[in-house]
Amino acid sequence: MDKNVAAVSMRGVTKTFGGNVIANDNVSLDIYRGEIAALLGENGSGKTTLMNMLAGIYYPDSGKIFIDGREVVIRSPKDAFALGIGMIHQHFKLVDVLTATENIVLGLKEEGRLDLKAAAQRIQDICEKYGFDLDPQQKVYDMSVSQKQTTEIIKVLYRNADILILDEPTAVLTPQETDKLFDVLRNMKKDGKAIVIITHKLHEVKSLSDRVVILRGGKFIGDVPTAETTTQQMTDMMVGHSVALNIDRPEPVNPKARILVKGLTVKSSDGILKLDDVSFTARSGEILGVAGISGSGQRELLEAIAGLQKVKKGSIKYIADDGKESELVGMSPLDITNLGVALSFVPEDRLGMGLVGNMNLTDNMMLRTFRRGKSLFTDRKVPRDIAQDVVEELEVNTPGLDTPVRRLSGGNVQKILVGREIASAPTVLLTAYAVRGLDINSSYTIYDLINKQKEQGVAVVYVGEDLDVLLELSDRILVLCGGKVSAMLDARKTTKNEVGLMMTSLGGRETDE
Numbered sequence: 001m002d003k004n005v006a007a008v009s010m011r012g013v014t015k016t017f018g019g020n021v022i023a024n025d026n027v028s029l030d031i032y033r034g035e036i037a038a039l040l041g042e043n044g045s046g047k048t049t050l051m052n053m054l055a056g057i058y059y060p061d062s063g064k065i066f067i068d069g070r071e072v073v074i075r076s077p078k079d080a081f082a083l084g085i086g087m088i089h090q091h092f093k094l095v096d097v098l099t100a101t102e103n104i105v106l107g108l109k110e111e112g113r114l115d116l117k118a119a120a121q122r123i124q125d126i127c128e129k130y131g132f133d134l135d136p137q138q139k140v141y142d143m144s145v146s147q148k149q150t151t152e153i154i155k156v157l158y159r160n161a162d163i164l165i166l167d168e169p170t171a172v173l174t175p176q177e178t179d180k181l182f183d184v185l186r187n188m189k190k191d192g193k194a195i196v197i198i199t200h201k202l203h204e205v206k207s208l209s210d211r212v213v214i215l216r217g218g219k220f221i222g223d224v225p226t227a228e229t230t231t232q233q234m235t236d237m238m239v240g241h242s243v244a245l246n247i248d249r250p251e252p253v254n255p256k257a258r259i260l261v262k263g264l265t266v267k268s269s270d271g272i273l274k275l276d277d278v279s280f281t282a283r284s285g286e287i288l289g290v291a292g293i294s295g296s297g298q299r300e301l302l303e304a305i306a307g308l309q310k311v312k313k314g315s316i317k318y319i320a321d322d323g324k325e326s327e328l329v330g331m332s333p334l335d336i337t338n339l340g341v342a343l344s345f346v347p348e349d350r351l352g353m354g355l356v357g358n359m360n361l362t363d364n365m366m367l368r369t370f371r372r373g374k375s376l377f378t379d380r381k382v383p384r385d386i387a388q389d390v391v392e393e394l395e396v397n398t399p400g401l402d403t404p405v406r407r408l409s410g411g412n413v414q415k416i417l418v419g420r421e422i423a424s425a426p427t428v429l430l431t432a433y434a435v436r437g438l439d440i441n442s443s444y445t446i447y448d449l450i451n452k453q454k455e456q457g458v459a460v461v462y463v464g465e466d467l468d469v470l471l472e473l474s475d476r477i478l479v480l481c482g483g484k485v486s487a488m489l490d491a492r493k494t495t496k497n498e499v500g501l502m503m504t505s506l507g508g509r510e511t512d513e
Helices: 047-054 077-082 100-105 116-130 145-158 175-190 202-208 231-239 298-305 333-338 350-354 361-372 381-393 410-423 440-455 467-473 496-503
Strands: 008-017 021-031 035-040 062-067 070-072 085-088 163-167 194-198 211-216 219-225 257-267 273-283 286-291 313-319 325-327 343-346 428-432 459-463 476-481 484-490
Touching: 008 047, 021 047, 021 211, 035 047, 035 175, 035 202, 035 231, 047 085, 047 163, 047 194, 077 085, 085 145, 100 116, 100 145, 116 145, 116 175, 145 163, 145 175, 175 194, 175 202, 175 496, 202 231, 211 231, 219 231, 231 440, 257 298, 257 459, 273 286, 273 298, 273 459, 273 484, 286 440, 286 467, 286 496, 298 428, 298 459, 361 381, 361 410, 381 410, 410 428, 410 440, 428 440, 440 459, 440 467, 467 496, 476 496, 484 496
Parallel strands: 021 219, 035 194, 035 211, 085 163, 163 194, 286 459, 286 476, 343 428, 428 459
Antiparallel strands: 008 021, 008 062, 062 070, 211 219, 257 273, 257 313, 313 325, 476 484
């Protein structure tokens, strides 16, 4: 196969939604075998839409797609697989009760009876060839996030894909799991596969990719060899102007204990232990980072403090400025608010728990303010003003304040949710994955907002998945492993690797509370 011929060529590809939203505007780009290309752009720049057209999920309004120099028509994921194209999405599409092998062969039509033993052997061969670590007989419900992702990647390799697209592949991986994944991707590159990664983590782009392709506002801006560019240059190309890429970490001023958690134990509705004897203190004017692999109890911890999760045993105390203590366990979120405790909670599931998709921006702001009214009628002016402020300060890309939230991109939905919670002027701000899925420019805006809250004396509990950011933003880091406290670390003195190790093993070292 001629190495000079692109594995994928897209020419003049355009895609619109609803007649007036242009996701991709006359995009032309090439992807080559034996390289890892990073596809970059702000939220709503059209990265995922473009790759979804290559994967057969969307069909372009106009333009042409060529595979190995031959024009093709991709109308479905089945067409894409037939052309050797496989996409690994952010949200895995696996059946929990089936094994890795059963998930991988699911939907395949093969002649004769399905031979699971032969399939398992082929999966083992793929694992050995590229360096994957996967037990073909393991059930999905017993897998870590990394193992589930591995299953998804092997699923496309099993179907002979040699053009792979990975959407935010490291979003929920530890540093060690990320390093392992990168080794596997490099092995695939050596094998001549064409690989595209969509990511917001520019330090990973620098360490892994060969070439950077940048979209802005749905248009192709340019591509550049990764070795010839910098993080700052990539960001400026994505945004269209110079952006400051530094997180200030002001020293806490007169920090006082604000939330005191002792012996907190939480079980899920089906009896699974989610938090086991967790104790820590969150202080005013300080950012307490919470680190842990996905499912280590971070969500349950924040929900327990916010009154949304039933506590089996333990104590959560709110300590006012005058030293008065209030026990929060057993109280509803409304009881907690009536105590004068302003808990702001940015949940992990932004549309499932945080916002109502069919309601517009103003009405979603009103969910926070409607109880303050003394009239029989709800006041729409205050929430509308808040919505306008959030749209302007966080640069939310929306046709207007009356647009239903479900019609916005995931990143813009997240901005609205974070903005609404911060606008409620809390004394304690609980944030779960506040910048998940946000582009670098929006993320730094959120970090700045969180730091402003800290400077105003707010106790911030920040659950994040990007350890580089967690180390830069936090004052202390609480590490959870399997629902237990693995360590409490000084963020100024610890390292990314140390935090990563504590995320996967108990008995870590502690700093003073």
